[in-house]
Amino acid sequence: MNDHSLVTAQAPRYAALLIDFDxxxxxxPASDDAIEIAHGLPIGSLRRIAFVPALLDQAxxxxxTDEQWREQVAERLRATYPGSEAEAAVGQWSQPCGQLDTEVMALLDACHPDLRLVLVSNATTRLARDLQTLGLSERFDAVVNSSELGLLxxxxxxFRAAFARAGVEARQALxxxxxxxxxxxAAALGAHGLRYRDCEGLRGWLEAAGVLRD
Known part of the structure; x- marks a missing residue:
């Protein structure tokens, strides 16, 4: 797949940008060391237990639900590290909702206004709350949340659900x-895909696709 040669004279006009969240x-944050140290847990234990696929994929x-997932994380931490403050650690770990990458958001703002923006995320039932907290509730034309569809x-x-919500065919979707x-x-279904590595790469790809404002 050539990330930067998307547009030819015969290429379709791209009508939608489907974008991942996390x-x-x-x-x-890169680590949860401070929370783990404060509550008597080994470094790395929160993510090691929370992100076990057999548990995380259920959420x-x-x-x-998101709440049930976090409760199970606390239960497993308590069982594995009985001297720790597992519930308090998970409670503190759960408070933040992450930070937006302002450079990537600026690129979305620079896209043509008629380009439909669709968030496509493997996320828990907390996604809507996080979007509201981050000021993104009205930012997307549609939100495709795996935990609502039961699909990952x-x-x-x-992806077919995302194309449908965007109102486009796969070949019209980035x-x-x-x-x-x-x-x-997504590419196997006909969409034009980019593996995100950095903002500059995304900018060049969107420019090549012809979806940024002049």
Missing amino acids: GVLRRW LAGRI KPEPEI FVDDDPDNVAA
Whole structure:
């Protein structure tokens, strides 16, 4: 896949930009060391337990709520580290909702106003609350949340749902994600994908696609 040669004389006009949330638009701290140290947990234990696929995927697919997921994280931490303050650690860990990448948001603001923007995220049932807290509730034309659909990227049906909500065919859609498997899955359906690495790469790709304002 050539990220920077999207537009030819025969290429369709891109009508929608489908974009991932975590790892593209939203950033999290590099570590949780301070929380873990303060509550008697080993360094790295919060994410190691919270992000076990067998548990996390239940939350991302909507089989359990965000609250239930965090409760199970606390239970597993308490069982593994009985002398720790597991509940307090998970409570503090759960308070932030991340930070927006202002450079990426500025690029979205620089896109043509008729380009439909669709957020496509593997997320828990807390996504709507986080979007509201970050001031993004009205920013997207549609939000495709895995926990609402019961589908996870890179399953093809979640991308088909995103195309439908954007009101476009796959060939009219741009898709940006930091996970190469997700990009490959969207591209297999006909979308034009970019694996996100940095803002400058995204800027060049959007310019090549012809969707930034002059």
